[in-house]
Amino acid sequence: MNEPGLPMDINLAVNLCGIKLDNPILAASGPFGYGHEYRELGSFKDLGGIIVKGVSLEPWEGNPSPRVTEVSSGMLNAVGLQNPGLKDFLEYHLPSLREAGPRLLVNVVGCTVEEYAGVASGLAGVEGIDGLELNISCPNVKAGGMAFGTDPKATSLVVTAVRRETNLPLLVKLSPNVTDIGVIARAAEEAGADGISLINTLSGMLIDTGQKKPLLGNVFGGLSGPAIKPVALKMVWQAAEAVKIPILGMGGIVSADDALQFIMAGARAVAVGTGFFYEPGLPSRIIAGLIEYMKEEGIYTLSEIEGIARTLQEQGK
Amino acid sequence: MLPRPFSIYRADSVTGELDLLIEIKGKGTGLLAKTGTGAALELLGPLGKGFPVPPAGSLLVAGGAGIAPLAFLAASADVPRTLLYCAQTASRLVCPHADLDFPGLSIIEATDDGSRGEMGTAADLLLNRIEGAEAVFACGPRPMLAAVKEICLQAGIKAWFSLEERMACGIGACLGCAVATTGGYKRVCRDGPVFSAEEVIFDE
Numbered sequence: 241m242n243e244p245g246l247p248m249d250i251n252l253a254v255n256l257c258g259i260k261l262d263n264p265i266l267a268a269s270g271p272f273g274y275g276h277e278y279r280e281l282g283s284f285k286d287l288g289g290i291i292v293k294g295v296s297l298e299p300w301e302g303n304p305s306p307r308v309t310e311v312s313s314g315m316l317n318a319v320g321l322q323n324p325g326l327k328d329f330l331e332y333h334l335p336s337l338r339e340a341g342p343r344l345l346v347n348v349v350g351c352t353v354e355e356y357a358g359v360a361s362g363l364a365g366v367e368g369i370d371g372l373e374l375n376i377s378c379p380n381v382k383a384g385g386m387a388f389g390t391d392p393k394a395t396s397l398v399v400t401a402v403r404r405e406t407n408l409p410l411l412v413k414l415s416p417n418v419t420d421i422g423v424i425a426r427a428a429e430e431a432g433a434d435g436i437s438l439i440n441t442l443s444g445m446l447i448d449t450g451q452k453k454p455l456l457g458n459v460f461g462g463l464s465g466p467a468i469k470p471v472a473l474k475m476v477w478q479a480a481e482a483v484k485i486p487i488l489g490m491g492g493i494v495s496a497d498d499a500l501q502f503i504m505a506g507a508r509a510v511a512v513g514t515g516f517f518y519e520p521g522l523p524s525r526i527i528a529g530l531i532e533y534m535k536e537e538g539i540y541t542l543s544e545i546e547g548i549a550r551t552l553q554e555q556g557k
Numbered sequence: 558m559l560p561r562p563f564s565i566y567r568a569d570s571v572t573g574e575l576d577l578l579i580e581i582k583g584k585g586t587g588l589l590a591k592t593g594t595g596a597a598l599e600l601l602g603p604l605g606k607g608f609p610v611p612p613a614g615s616l617l618v619a620g621g622a623g624i625a626p627l628a629f630l631a632a633s634a635d636v637p638r639t640l641l642y643c644a645q646t647a648s649r650l651v652c653p654h655a656d657l658d659f660p661g662l663s664i665i666e667a668t669d670d671g672s673r674g675e676m677g678t679a680a681d682l683l684l685n686r687i688e689g690a691e692a693v694f695a696c697g698p699r700p701m702l703a704a705v706k707e708i709c710l711q712a713g714i715k716a717w718f719s720l721e722e723r724m725a726c727g728i729g730a731c732l733g734c735a736v737a738t739t740g741g742y743k744r745v746c747r748d749g750p751v752f753s754a755e756e757v758i759f760d761e
Contacts, residue, residue, distance in 0.1 A: 273730035277747070281601075281728065302742055308725045308733035310559045310585070315725060319732045322742060517559050517725045520601075 249540045250531060254288070256509045257409040257434035257486050259343055259370045261288035263530075264542055265499065265523045268490050268513035269293055269347035269373060269413070270319070274333040279340060281520040286527045289343035291437075291511060292333070294375050296349045297358045299325035304457035309446060314465025314492065315514055316444055318458035321349050321378055326362045338368035345371040345411070349378065353401045356388075360405040372408050373488075374399065374433075377415030377440035378462070389415035389440070392427035399431035411435040411488055414479070416468075417443045421475045422482030429483040436479050437488040437511070439472045465514040466492040473505050480506025480547055494518060496529020506547035560601065561585045562724045562734075562746065564626035564696070567656070575600075578652065580622035604727055608694050608717055608751050613637050616690045618705055620644065620679050620697020624652045626719045626750075627696055631662050639663045641682045643697070647673035680704035687712045693754070695719075703759035716754035720745050 252263040269291040272278055284290075302322025309316050324332070329346075337344055346369055350356035356374065363369055376389035376398055388394045399412055412428040414421060416439040425436050441462025446455040454460075472491020480487055489507030493499055494515040502510045515522045530542075539545060567576035581590050592598065608626070611617065613636035619627040621644045631640055638661060644650045646668050657664055666674030667682045675682060679701050683693070687708055693716035695705045702718050709716035722734040722745040729747030736745050737758040743749065 271726065271731045273726075273732065275730075277726070277728040277730040302732060302735060304737070305735050306723045307735055308723050308731070315559060317725070317731075317733060319735075322732050322735070514725075517731070 250534050251541050252288075252527065252530065254509050254542055255486075256289075256488060257371065257411060259289065259345070259409050261343055261509060263288040263527055264503070264509035265526055266291055266345070266488065266509060266511040267342075267516070267523075268511035269345075269375065270317075271513045271516050274329070275337055275340065276333075278516060278520060283516060283520045283523065284340055284342060285521075286524040287342045288509065289345060289370070290337065290340075291345040291347050291373050292329075292337065293323055294321045294347045294349035294378065295323055295326055295329045295359055295363075296321065296351075297326055297355045297362070299323065299328065300349075306455060306457055307461075309455055309461075311444075311446065311463065311465075312467060314463055314467035315517070316446060316456065316461040316463050317441070318456045318461035320458060321375075323349075326359055330362070330366065334366070334368065343370045344368060345373050347373045347375050347413070348402070349375045350398075353398050356398050357401040357405050360402040364406050364408070369408060371411060371434075372402070372406060373411045373413050373437050374402055375413050375440070377413050377417075377438075389413075389424060390418050392423050395424050395427040396431040399428050399433055403432035409434045411437040413437040413440055414475075415440050416471055416475055416491075421478050425479040425482045429485050433485060435486045435488060435508075436483060437490070438479055439468070439475050439491045442468055442471065464492070466494055468492045469498060469501075473501055476502055476507050477505040477550060480550060493526075494522065496526045496533060499526050499530060500533060500545070501549075503542055503546055504549040506550055508546060558585065558588075559725055560599070560727055561589070562604075562721075562727055562750075564719065564750075565603065565629050566625045567629060567632070578622070578625040578628070601727060605746055605750050606748070608633075608719065610634055611636070611638055611694055612691045614689065614691035615639070616641060616683065616686060616693045618643070618679050618683055618693060618695040618697070618701075620695075620701040621649050622651075623696035623698070623701075623719070625696070627694065628652060628657060630694055631657065631659050635660045637661045637663075639665060639686070641665050641667065641679060641686070642674075643667045643669075643679040643682060643701075645669045650674075678704070680708060683708050687714060690714050692716065695754075696721075699759060702757070706754045706757065706759065709754050717751050718754055718757060719750045720752060720757065721750070722746075 303320030469492030486508035489502035490511035735742040
């Protein structure tokens with residue numbers, strides 16, 4: 241379906257693992273919270289979908305402050321997946337998100353395989369949820385999180401357990417803090433994932449030289465923003481080589497050109513995270529840029545350029 | 558570049574002008590300080606919850622750059638009220654007296670080294686004046702606020718603090734600016750920046 245005002249034949253819609261998105265721009269899990277605040281700023285306009293902040297079975301308190309700091313071309317955070325838990329999410333946050341419009345994916349977190357499966361089970365059959373994103377990659381929680389995303393066997397275990405609990409499209413969000421992203425991506429695919437989502441933040445830290453101690457309350461945090469885009473792009477490229485399932489690319493996207501680079505590396509859709517802090521209306525600017533590019537290049541659907549840089553590279557062109 | 562959170566220092570509802578008093582601390586504030594006259598800046602606000610209107614007999618306690626929101630608060634009432642304006646040394650008392658010339662406002666200055674006003678900390682100053690105070694409103698470094706909290710709790714005087722924390726979104730979404738309170742972590746940008754003294758936990 242064409243959006244009003246689009247040239248007749250340009251169509252931005254994509255099908256991400258069975259989730260039909262009006263356009264390929266999603267809000268990444270985390271910075272966007274549960275959307276209420278950014279909705280007030282008009283950020284929902286031109287968003288194809290929202291991946292809500294990680295939801296665990298029970299409420300999580302999060303890490304001590306300071307939790308965020310700016311770094312060159314990005315930021316470092318250690319929020320620690322603070323969230324009100326599944327019950328509160330379903331009662332308080334979901335109803336208003338559901339009426340807001342964009343497709344809805346829920347980011348699922350846990351400390352144990354059982355907890356991940358418990359959240360997936362609690363979300364099964366709930367109206368208005370279009371898919372799950374399994375977060376096995378958060379560097380900011382001591383138990384679980386990234387531990388599941390850095391070992392193919394653990395990845396397989398948790399994806400298998402969640403797959404058993406849900407018929408919803410299931411994306412698995414991978415950590416960049418690994419030696420070979422392809423191995424983890426394949427483990428997720430073989431365990432029943434419908435899509436791969438990457439990258440989560442890169443593990444890092446800063447020291448306050450005045451106080452002679454780590455700047456973040458949690459000591460270590462996750463690096464995000466434009467600083468990590470080249471790393472993210474490379475990993476999307478490698479994951480696209482490793483698996484056949486669709487890829488949701490993210491990591492430092494702040495422009496239409498960034499989004500196009502991810503799509504050309506093999507992403508079906510892309511997500512914006514830290515970019516919202518710089519520019520709450522970022523999705524609209526990216527969409528406008530995509531349309532302009534498509535017009536200039538004579539492209540009608542994004543499937544024409546999905547993975548094209550890789551394909552041309554393989555063909556030696 | 559991430560946006561930076563600032564207090565409102567002065568607002569003129571007639572001309573629509575907004576003044577900020579900014580301490581140049583790092584790269585962000587450094588760049589802001591270098592922007593010339595007429596430069597266009599993006600601003601999102603006002604955000605969060607401010608102080609309640611101070612009753613007669615209020616003490617306003619400002620530490621260093623903490624003067625910014627308290628100058629704005631001082632302007633919001635005309636009842637008798639006292640500003641305790643404190644800093645480490647004279648050069649850190651940057652707010653010109655002309656900016657604090659409000660009816661009913663008395664000003665007492667103090668520096669840790671005695672280079673201007675009384676010699677002593679904000680806590681020293683407050684301790685001598687807490688008796689008979691109606692309420693306390695404070696903004697400044699965390700150790701100062703922790704001391705002010707103790708004094709107010711012991712004297713049974715109601716107090717409000719405007720807190721600072723590193724922020725990313727500024728609107729309550731990212732949970733980056735958490736502060737420990739008796740009700741769990743709260744967001745400085747949205748649930749605050751003003752909190753009641755008894756709910757803020759300083760000894761993390």
